[in-house]
Amino acid sequence: MSSHRIEKDSLGEVQVPAEALYGAQTQRALENFPISGLRFPRRFIEALGLIKQAAAVANRDLGLLDPEKAEAIIAAARQVVDGEVDDQFVLDIFQTGSGTSTNMNANEVIANLATEHLGGRRGSKLVHPNDDVNMSQSSNDVIPTAMHIAARMALEAELIPALQRLLAALEAKAEAFDDVLKSGRTHLMDATPVRLGQEFGGYAAQIRNGIRRLREASYELSWLALGGTATGTGINRHPEFPARAIQLISEVTGLEFFEAENHFEAQAAKDGYVMAAGALNTLAVSLMKIVNDIRHLASGPTSGLAEIRLPAIQPGSSIMPGKVNPVLCEAVMMVCARVMGNHLTITVGAQHGNFELNTMMPVMAHAMLESIHILTGACDAFRTRCLEGIEADRERCRELLERNPAIATALNTVIGYDKAAQVAKTAAAQRKSVREVVKEMGLLTDEELDHYLNVRDMTEPGIPGH
Incomplete structure (x- = not known):
């Protein structure tokens, strides 16, 4: 048996692999765009199958599509949705900007599956990719x-x-x-x-x-x-x-x-x-x-x-x-x-x-x-x-916090911004805690420091010590 079959599209004859479910237009695009090897993801193929399935049902119910062909297309589209023929979606992402090649890839795969469901030969277009599967649609x-x-x-x-x-x-x-x-x-x-x-x-x-x-x-x-x-x-x-x-x-x-x-x-x-x-x-x-x-x-x-x-x-x-x-x-x-x-x-x-x-x-x-x-x-x-x-x-959190000069911010309303800034700078320079520096400078008593330097209170809205 030949490894290829001959199909025709509007530009003439094309050799398509005998086992392929796709047809002439897909084959042309496969040859035209050998660019990246990137393919459409599973979700996109699933969506194409859903569209073709829904279109076949709508066209059948509107009296536009032969019921027997419609049922075959619906069954074939379901196979696409379920991921049974993902290997037949062979085209590169970098192709015609409308995605026409991939739409035709879906049309041809579904048409050939539907044709075989009806007892026809692959490539015979018993179910036509454009006239039947793409009915009422455009790639666009x-x-x-x-x-x-x-x-x-x-x-x-x-x-x-x-x-x-x-x-x-x-x-x-x-x-x-x-x-x-x-x-x-x-x-x-x-x-x-x-x-x-x-x-x-x-x-x-x-x-x-x-x-x-x-x-x-x-x-x-x-x-x-x-x-x-x-x-x-x-x-x-x-x-x-x-x-x-x-x-x-x-x-x-x-x-x-x-x-x-x-x-x-x-x-x-x-x-x-x-x-x-x-x-x-x-x-x-x-x-x-x-x-x-x-x-x-x-x-x-x-x-x-x-x-x-x-x-x-x-x-x-x-x-x-x-x-x-x-x-x-x-x-x-x-x-x-x-x-x-x-x-x-x-x-x-x-x-x-x-x-x-x-x-x-x-x-x-x-x-x-x-x-x-x-x-x-x-x-x-x-x-x-x-x-x-x-x-x-x-x-470790407690250790770093004890040396944090920004704790002096809590003293702004008590000793003023300028004094608090002096405390902070001294604490940072001498690697001492704010509490130590305030005590050395004689600015507040231990009791006052306990009142104003409640660290937990500093993590909530409000004015420390008030």
Whole structure:
């Protein structure tokens, strides 16, 4: 048997591998774009399958598609949704900016599967990839629709749950460390006291806000371009098609989707996508701050802050025995950097909505889904391998706090700012505590110092001693 079959498209004959479920247009794109080896992620392929399934149901119910063909297409699309034929989605991310090649990849795979379901021969087009599988659609509305569906499913099923788990772990640490008094720091310099629990409570608030922003982004992604067809006018589709298809997509995914209020905006602009990428970028900034703080708080063990201890999960050096590094923090930092870069990719891509179509959609989709995926993995790994095992070194926190000259701030209302500044500078220069310097200067009695230098009170709103 030949290792290839001959198929035809509008440009002529093409040799396609005999075993391939895809056809001529996919083969041309495979040969035209041997660029990176990057492929569309699973979520995007799943979304394409959902769209083709919903379209077949809607077209059948509207009397446009033969019921037998429709059932075969629905069954084939389900195989795509379930990941049974992912190896047939062979095209590079860097291709035609509309994603037409990948839409045709899906159409051809589903058409050949449906053809075989009906007893036909692979490549015979008993079920036609354009006329049947792509009925009432265009690549120009399918690809932006898949972008939104895939990103929203990934946000709701993967990243937001991972963030909720991270939030719970941070809140637990905030509660566990609420009694740990320590030096605050501003400009990396000693500042008035805080509680370690307050610091972790701040981290928890960042993640809580991140979840809120992602839920807002998810809503932005609920508006779908499906129904605009080629340029947003809806040519070649039934007036009821988008509402019917989108309703089915909502039912299958368990997420509520809506037809775009303006199809020209939905296909030419990607503002909602940029907004969602911005929420991911903000989350990356939050995570970068959190893990940077944590690795600095754990720095040492002898020449750093060493106020907290991280779990020792692997040797830190190939030459220095016994060294342990904050490797999970570093991994998260690299993920954050990648997400920030992906945000820029999406920002630049969204600028290329020339007239009635954006022409950088594949790379935008890849960047978005990669960001969601790696943020999910980073949050779970950091939580389970680092955060949950963090311990406070209470003795070290107390030791550093006792030498903190900023404690003199609590004396402002008693001895005045200028005197308090003199106390602080003397304490820092002579490596003495504020209490020692005040006593040496004869400014306050022991009883007065006890009253005004209650460190716990300094971590709450109010005027010390009043």
